[in-house]
Amino acid sequence: MLVPFGQNLYIANGPTVSFYGFPYPTRMAIVRLSSGKTWVWSPIELTEDLADEVQTVGAVSYIVSPNKLHHLALSAWSRRWPDARLYAPAGLARKMKALRFDAELGDEPDPRWMGDIDQVVFRGSFAMEEVVFFHRASRTAIFGDLIQRFPDTAATGWKGALMRLDDLVGQHGSTPREWRLSFLSRDAARAARQTVLDWNPEQLVIAHGDCVCSGATPVIAEALRWI
Numbered sequence: 596m597l598v599p600f601g602q603n604l605y606i607a608n609g610p611t612v613s614f615y616g617f618p619y620p621t622r623m624a625i626v627r628l629s630s631g632k633t634w635v636w637s638p639i640e641l642t643e644d645l646a647d648e649v650q651t652v653g654a655v656s657y658i659v660s661p662n663k664l665h666h667l668a669l670s671a672w673s674r675r676w677p678d679a680r681l682y683a684p685a686g687l688a689r690k691m692k693a694l695r696f697d698a699e700l701g702d703e704p705d706p707r708w709m710g711d712i713d714q715v716v717f718r719g720s721f722a723m724e725e726v727v728f729f730h731r732a733s734r735t736a737i738f739g740d741l742i743q744r745f746p747d748t749a750a751t752g753w754k755g756a757l758m759r760l761d762d763l764v765g766q767h768g769s770t771p772r773e774w775r776l777s778f779l780s781r782d783a784a785r786a787a788r789q790t791v792l793d794w795n796p797e798q799l800v801i802a803h804g805d806c807v808c809s810g811a812t813p814v815i816a817e818a819l820r821w822i
Contacts, residue, residue: 597648600808601733603627603711605652606800609639609668622802624737625652626730628711632656635679636728636737637802641671655679657708659700661739662725663687665802669694680707685716685724700726715790717741722777727787729794736796736811742818744768744804767817768804775821784822792816 597605609621624636633653637660639645649655655676660666663686673681673694682705683696698705704714713729728737745764769775778784792812799807799814807814 596642596645597625597652600624600800600806601730601735601798604730604733604735604800606806607639607645607648619803622800622806624730624800625649626708626711627652628656628708630707632707634708634712635659635672637661637665637739638668638672640668641675646675657682657705659726659728660684660687661727661737661802662723663690664723665739666691666694684726713794715787717787718783719780720774720777720784721779722774727791729791729796733798734794734796735798735800736791736794736815737800738815739802740774741770742768742799742801742804742815743771744801744807744814744818767814768801769818769821778822781822788819788822791819 596607600606605625611618611620621639623639626634633655634657659682680697688696717725796811799811
């Protein structure tokens with residue numbers, strides 16, 4: 596289930612979930628840090644087979660969610676690895692009060708992974724912020740919902756037509772239109788976009804849609820051009 600996506604970086608695809616009636620495939624990323632510990636981004640539904648494969652990478656030490664929507668599997672992963680530290684983006688701790696979060700994510704990486712992973716918060720939306728990460732060894736940017744790139748085959752019927760109107764289908768993809776409109780102040784988001792472009796990522800991992808294995812920087816620039 597774990598697929599190598601670069602040096603010490605793995606991805607795994609999970610089940611499709613419904614979001615306001617739209618089918619959304621799910622994807623997670625795992626990094627083996629230089630410390631030997633394992634960092635988990637946006638965990639998908641946990642199965643015994645997946646848990647066994649994750650253990651071959653290393654014991655899970657850090658679990659992060661990129662935004663307040665990516666919480667469906669956090670409880671299961673936290674129960675399986677109770678000693679792992681759990682990190683919340685803005686708004687998630689208030690939403691998931693039954694979970695014990697160890698820290699809130701900001702622009703500065705936690706010292707426990709700052710040697711391997713950088714991060715920045717896209718602020719300015721009254722609806723939701725997102726934390727974007729950059730895995731240095733594989734030069735991979737990791738996005739949750741800010742960039743969605745669905746293939747043409749997934750955009751059928753009236754739902755597919757709406758996805759195309761939102762520019763979520765095709766080579767570059769974009770951000771859902773209603774979320775774009777929620778960024779009433781875009782200065783902070785523009786600064787975050789520039790930070791990502793300055794990383795000059797070669798690869799792109801996203802939760803929903805097609806990832807990018809090479810030449811990711813211009814894809815990201817075009818997908819976030821609306822900012």
